[in-house]
Amino acid sequence: MIIVSYDISDDKLRAKFAKYLSRFGHRIQYSVFEIDNSPRIVNNIVNDLKNKYESKFSQTDSVIIFKMSSSCEVMRFGYAKNDEKDFLIIT
Template structure:
């Protein structure tokens, strides 16, 4: 699992980056995405960051990618507790 956190000052670029990340994972917080894919996917994201986004960043912008191992423990509270459970809606 990977966590991508970003702080981008330009509204248009921030929106474009969020839409880009939503193709690979889901939003945990406003500027934080969880990506449950392979290392190949995160490598592609890093390449796209270097080739397409980084040149548009200012000194105020930052993107951080956290590579979490399978042994990492995630403790959830509040609404986030629902993320670790599969639930079904039957109509």
């Protein structure tokens, strides 16, 4: 899994970038996406950032990609607890 967090000041560019990221994963916070980690997807995102988006960023814009390893522990609270992939309820 990778986590992509962004702070983009331009509304139109921010909306375009969020729509782009939604092709690969899902939003877990307003400016944070969780994306299944595969080398191809990570490379696509990084290449598109460099080639399509970075030149449009202002000095205050930022994008941070956190590559989570399989040994990382993810703790979820509140509504996020329901976001697990293998969530099963038996009544």
